[in-house]
Amino acid sequence: MKNHKWNRIVLKVGSALIAPERKGCSSRYLLHIAKFILQCRDRGTEVILVSSGSVAAGAHFFGNIDKPSLPIKKAMAAAGQNEMMAAWDRFFDFPSAQILLTHGDFQDRERYDSVRETIFALLDHGILPVVNENDVVTTDALKVGDNDNLSAMVAAAADADALIICSDIDGLYDKNPHTNDDAVMIKNVNTIDQSIFDMAGGAHSSVGTGGMQTKIEAAEKATSHGLTTYIINGFKEHSFEQLILGKNPGTIFAPYAKPMEEDLHWMTHTAKAQGEVVIEDGFEYPLDEHCDQLTSNEILEVHGEFSAGDTILIRSDDGKHVAKAEANYSSCLLNYITEDETDAHHQTGPLVSDKNIAVLEHEATD
Numbered sequence: 034m035k036n037h038k039w040n041r042i043v044l045k046v047g048s049a050l051i052a053p054e055r056k057g058c059s060s061r062y063l064l065h066i067a068k069f070i071l072q073c074r075d076r077g078t079e080v081i082l083v084s085s086g087s088v089a090a091g092a093h094f095f096g097n098i099d100k101p102s103l104p105i106k107k108a109m110a111a112a113g114q115n116e117m118m119a120a121w122d123r124f125f126d127f128p129s130a131q132i133l134l135t136h137g138d139f140q141d142r143e144r145y146d147s148v149r150e151t152i153f154a155l156l157d158h159g160i161l162p163v164v165n166e167n168d169v170v171t172t173d174a175l176k177v178g179d180n181d182n183l184s185a186m187v188a189a190a191a192d193a194d195a196l197i198i199c200s201d202i203d204g205l206y207d208k209n210p211h212t213n214d215d216a217v218m219i220k221n222v223n224t225i226d227q228s229i230f231d232m233a234g235g236a237h238s239s240v241g242t243g244g245m246q247t248k249i250e251a252a253e254k255a256t257s258h259g260l261t262t263y264i265i266n267g268f269k270e271h272s273f274e275q276l277i278l279g280k281n282p283g284t285i286f287a288p289y290a291k292p293m294e295e296d297l298h299w300m301t302h303t304a305k306a307q308g309e310v311v312i313e314d315g316f317e318y319p320l321d322e323h324c325d326q327l328t329s330n331e332i333l334e335v336h337g338e339f340s341a342g343d344t345i346l347i348r349s350d351d352g353k354h355v356a357k358a359e360a361n362y363s364s365c366l367l368n369y370i371t372e373d374e375t376d377a378h379h380q381t382g383p384l385v386s387d388k389n390i391a392v393l394e395h396e397a398t399d
C-alpha cells in the first residue's frame with residue numbers, strides 16, 4: 034500500500050509524544066512527526082493533525098499536581114493549548130489553524146457542516162488544521178472524552194482516506210504488553226469484532242487517555258466509513274519512514290469493503306444517546322426491519338430524560354446494547370405509561386423511528 038494514493042489523512046498524536054515528562058512541550062518526538070507531515074504535503078497529501086497534549090503541556094504551570102480537580106485540569110488545558118500550538122508552529126514554514134471541538138459540534142448537523150466547511154477552506158489554502166477537544170467548555174454530556182474517537186470523527190467528517198494514530202506502543206497486541214510478557218503483536222485486522230475489543234485494555238501511562246480500547250473504537254468508526262486505519266509507534270522515527278515507503282510499521286485495520294451509509298454511520302458512531310429504554314432479553318425481531326413491533330409493551334425500564342426526536346439507546350435486560358435510534362416519545366410519557374398499571378389502553382405505537390435506527394453488534398463496555 035503506497036501512501037501516495039492518499040489524498041487526505043488525519044494524523045492523531047497522543048500526549049506522551051507532545052509533553053512526555055509533563056514539563057511542557059518537548060521537540061524530542063515532534064521533530065520526526067513534523068518531518069512526516071512535510072513529506073506528505075510535498076507528495077500532495079493533505080494533512081489534518083489531531084493533537085492531544087494540552088493538559089500534559091500545561092501541567093507544569095500548576096506544580097504538576099498528582100490528581101488535579103476538573104477545573105484545574107481545564108485550566109491546564111487552556112494554558113497548555115497555547116504551548117502545544119506554538120510547539121508545532123516552530124517546525125513549519127506554513128500557517129496552522131487551531132480548531133477546538135466538542136461532541137456537541139458533531140451532534141448538531143449545522144455545526145457539523147460548518148466544521149467541515151472550515152476544514153476544507155483551510156486545506157484549500159495550504160493551512161494545517163490542528164484539532165483538539167475543547168476541554169475548557171466540555172461537560173460530561175458534551176464531551177467526546179478522548180482524542181482517538183475525536184480523530185475518527187474528524188477523519189469521517191473531512192472525507193479522509195486514512196487515519197494514522199501515533200501511540201506510545203508499536204500497535205495492537207493480543208493483550209496489553211505492559212502487563213503480559215507473552216503478548217503478540219497483530220499486524221493486520223480485517224474485521225473489528227468482539228474478539229478484537231477483548232484484546233484492548235486501558236492506558237498505563239500518566240498522560241494517555243483511553244489506552245487501546247478507545248483506539249479500537251476509533252478504528253471501527255473510521256474503517257466503517259471506508260478509511261484505512263493505522264496504529265503506529267510515534268516515538269520511533271522508523272515508523273514514519275516505513276509509512277512513507279508504503280510499508281506497515283504497526284497495525285493496519287482494513288476499511289469496510291462496503292462503507293456504511295452516512296446516516297447509519299452517524300447514528301452508530303457519532304450520535305450520543307440522551308437516555309435508554311430497557312427491554313426484555315430475547316426480543317425476537319431484527320430491530321432495523323421490525324422496529325414497529327417495539328412498543329411500550331416491551332419496556333421494562335426507562336432511564337434518563339429525553340424528548341421525542343432525541344437519540345436513545347435500546348438495551349436488553351442482560352445489559353446488551355441492542356440499538357440506537359430516534360425516539361418517537363419522550364421519557365416523561367414512556368415513564369407514565371410503564372408505571373401506570375391501572376390502564377392497559379395506554380399502549381404506544383412504535384417506540385423509535387424506522388428511518389433513524391442503528392442495530393449494535395458489540396457487547397456493552399460500560
Ligand SMILES: Nc1ncnc2c1ncn2[C@@H]1O[C@H](COP(=O)(O)OP(=O)(O)O)[C@@H](O)[C@H]1O
Nearest residue numbers: 047200201206208209234236237241242244245
Ligand atoms: N492489547 C493492547 N495492545 C497494545 N497496547 C495496549 C493493549 N491494551 C492496553 N494497551 C495500553 O494502551 C496504551 C496506549 O494508549 P494510551 O496510553 O492512551 O496512549 P496515547 O497517548 O498514545 O493515546 C499502551 O501503552 C498500553 O499500555
Ligand SMILES: N[C@@H](CCC(=O)OP(=O)(O)O)C(=O)O
Nearest residue numbers: 048085086087088179180242
Ligand atoms: N484533550 C486532551 C487529550 C485527551 C486525550 O485523548 O489524550 P491522549 O490519550 O494522549 O490522546 C488534551 O489535549 O490534553
